[in-house]
Amino acid sequence: MALIDVIGSVGRDRRLRPLGLALMPALRHIRLSTMVRLAGRRMCIPSAGYAAIALSGTTIGENLRDGRRMFSTLESAISEFRLEADGTVSDLTIEPEACGCPVEIPDDSTPYVREHPVSSIEDVRALEVPDPAAAPRMRAMTETVRLLSKRFTLPTVAGGSGPFTLAAELVGASEAALYTITEKDLMHELLRYCTRVCTSYIRALVDAGAEVVLMGEPTAAILSPDTYSEFSGSYTAEVIAALPRPVILHICGDAGHLIEAMCATGAQGLSLDAPVDLPAAAERVPRDIVLVGNLDTVSVLLEGTPGEVRSRTLEMLESMRPYPNYVASSGCDLSYNTPPENVVAMIETVREFR
Amino acid sequence: MEGRSTVASEQELLEEIRAAVIAGDLASIGGLTSRALEAGLAAATVMDDGLILAMSVVGDRFEKKEYFVPEVLVSARAMDASLSILRPLLEESNVEPLGSVAIGTVKGDLHDIGKNVVAMVLTGAGLAVENLGTDVPVSAFVEAARAGAQVIGMSSLLTTTRPVMADVVRALEGVGLRDTVKVVIGGAAVTARFAEEIGADAFGKNATDAVRVVKRLLEA
Numbered sequence: 001m002a003l004i005d006v007i008g009s010v011g012r013d014r015r016l017r018p019l020g021l022a023l024m025p026a027l028r029h030i031r032l033s034t035m036v037r038l039a040g041r042r043m044c045i046p047s048a049g050y051a052a053i054a055l056s057g058t059t060i061g062e063n064l065r066d067g068r069r070m071f072s073t074l075e076s077a078i079s080e081f082r083l084e085a086d087g088t089v090s091d092l093t094i095e096p097e098a099c100g101c102p103v104e105i106p107d108d109s110t111p112y113v114r115e116h117p118v119s120s121i122e123d124v125r126a127l128e129v130p131d132p133a134a135a136p137r138m139r140a141m142t143e144t145v146r147l148l149s150k151r152f153t154l155p156t157v158a159g160g161s162g163p164f165t166l167a168a169e170l171v172g173a174s175e176a177a178l179y180t181i182t183e184k185d186l187m188h189e190l191l192r193y194c195t196r197v198c199t200s201y202i203r204a205l206v207d208a209g210a211e212v213v214l215m216g217e218p219t220a221a222i223l224s225p226d227t228y229s230e231f232s233g234s235y236t237a238e239v240i241a242a243l244p245r246p247v248i249l250h251i252c253g254d255a256g257h258l259i260e261a262m263c264a265t266g267a268q269g270l271s272l273d274a275p276v277d278l279p280a281a282a283e284r285v286p287r288d289i290v291l292v293g294n295l296d297t298v299s300v301l302l303e304g305t306p307g308e309v310r311s312r313t314l315e316m317l318e319s320m321r322p323y324p325n326y327v328a329s330s331g332c333d334l335s336y337n338t339p340p341e342n343v344v345a346m347i348e349t350v351r352e353f354r
Numbered sequence: 355m356e357g358r359s360t361v362a363s364e365q366e367l368l369e370e371i372r373a374a375v376i377a378g379d380l381a382s383i384g385g386l387t388s389r390a391l392e393a394g395l396a397a398a399t400v401m402d403d404g405l406i407l408a409m410s411v412v413g414d415r416f417e418k419k420e421y422f423v424p425e426v427l428v429s430a431r432a433m434d435a436s437l438s439i440l441r442p443l444l445e446e447s448n449v450e451p452l453g454s455v456a457i458g459t460v461k462g463d464l465h466d467i468g469k470n471v472v473a474m475v476l477t478g479a480g481l482a483v484e485n486l487g488t489d490v491p492v493s494a495f496v497e498a499a500r501a502g503a504q505v506i507g508m509s510s511l512l513t514t515t516r517p518v519m520a521d522v523v524r525a526l527e528g529v530g531l532r533d534t535v536k537v538v539i540g541g542a543a544v545t546a547r548f549a550e551e552i553g554a555d556a557f558g559k560n561a562t563d564a565v566r567v568v569k570r571l572l573e574a
Contacts, residue, residue: 106462106514108514109462109512109515110512112463113464114464172466173465173466174427174466174467174470177467178424178427178428178431180424181424181425181427181428182428222422222424222467223422223423223424224422224425227424257419297513298513298544299545299547302513335514336513336514
């Protein structure tokens with residue numbers, strides 16, 4: 001039995017909690033890359049939060065507004081899929097909402113920000129850093145993390161937004177892109193604010209028991225390497241430096257051009273999406289930084305059959321065989337409509353791969 | 355001699371216009387456009403040999419990853435500023451665009467960047483583009499087709515909004531417009547397989563691919 005299977009079965013078993021609690025502090029002191037190397041087989045951490053909601057028969061809105069409900073949803077999915085880490089649902093509208101953006105949470109679709117309230121530097125200066133204990137959905141997510149870490153002794157992965165992604169919700173994505181050239185002062189002022197918000201919220205998640213932070217910075221994919229370093233990477237590095245737990249930095253889409261700059265943030269892991277050539281990326285990443293990815297969430301996991309998922313997962317695993325610093329996963333968040341048998345096919349293929 | 359120096363300065367002006375668009379130089383593009391018109395250049399020439407050539411350079415650089423979204427946006431803004439001067443003149447002289455496209459992000463999805471970049475690159479390729487915005491309902495796409503758009507472009511980044519694209523195709527069939535309009539889809543939530551499944555005409559992988567696809571469909 002591989003070490004990760006021992007950690008997983010102990011971590012999911014209530015009766016073995018004292019043993020799990022004894023293990024956790026040791027794990028906390030090693031880098032993610034060391035953990036991954038010691039695992040004994042490839043680890044698999046799918047971003048399956050929305051798929052878990054669909055499976056539970058509850059709505060997205062019910063889960064995102066109620067920390068206890070989301071915990072129950074995730075608890076079932078962790079047991080059902082025998083996951084080796086307990087991750088929350090990724091929701092990048094929590095911070096924007098707490099900062100004053102109106103947010104729409106449909107029953108069966110991903111939530112989104114309806115309006116972007118910031119249009120001037122005065123608007124930025126009027127913003128206040130929300131208190132994670134007071135903002136309702138920050139509180140709900142913190143509650144989920146607290147309940148997860150009380151129930152399981154698995155590495156709890158909690159998600160937060162990256163500073164540029166939050167900034168882009170506050171001013172609008174096209175504006176944020178344009179302003180990196182035309183309104184640099186406004187953007188830097190806004191990003192200093194966003195850095196404070198991200199740090200304070202993620203700290204609250206860590207205080208609630210998060211062992212690993214998955215920082216989602218999808219909007220940064222549209223930036224050149226230099227612009228990324230100036231407007232996202234340097235602020236991300238500030239957030240990471242202020243946290244006592246390892247951070248996995250996720251950028252959606254084709255972030256292949258940003259890999260070196262992402263490594264420079266101090267992130268212990270990079271989570272990359274399907275358009276990135278992962279083995280080529282692995283050649284550019286130091287062995288003490290973990291790569292996470294990158295099965296296509298749409299063409300494979302949503303549209304494919306379980307057989308196709310298995311063969312594409314195997315191809316991915318074979319292509320990453322030379323790299324010890326690798327964790328198998330979907331390239332991005334699994335869609336709400338992903339067939340559960342496809343999630344199982346991916347997880348089982350990874351688990352059986354030697 | 356005099357004639358030759360005029361030609362040279364016309365070429366120089368077009369060169370400066372191209373450089374201003376490529377650099378996204380909003381401060382000088384308006385003045386340059388007016389000077390080109392005063393120098394006797396036709397609006398259509400400024401459009402074809404200035405803006406369209408410049409935007410094709412921008413598109414190439416985007417494809418080669420020398421330019422990214424912010425650079426494309428500032429170039430597009432400069433192009434727009436010049437176009438706003440040229441447009442009334444182009445209309446007066448009855449210059450026909452290569453074709454007309456109505457483009458939007460479908461209902462339930464507010465992502466605008468990718469769709470805006472596609473709209474700009476299509477405009478830069480000489481097409482008349484109506485940008486319907488984000489969160490666009492089925493009826494607005496149908497209305498755009500009814501108003502004469504030759505191509506309907508739909509974008510989605512959220513897989514949960516994919517059914518809206520199928521609804522648009524069905525609605526176009528329902529009102530008898532499906533045969534007169536081409537439907538192209540794009541965005542991270544969709545694939546060529548999905549385009550085929552819902553009966554769209556094509557899938558555009560990225561902005562430059564979208565231009566190729568739309569031009570091909572208009573020629574067909």
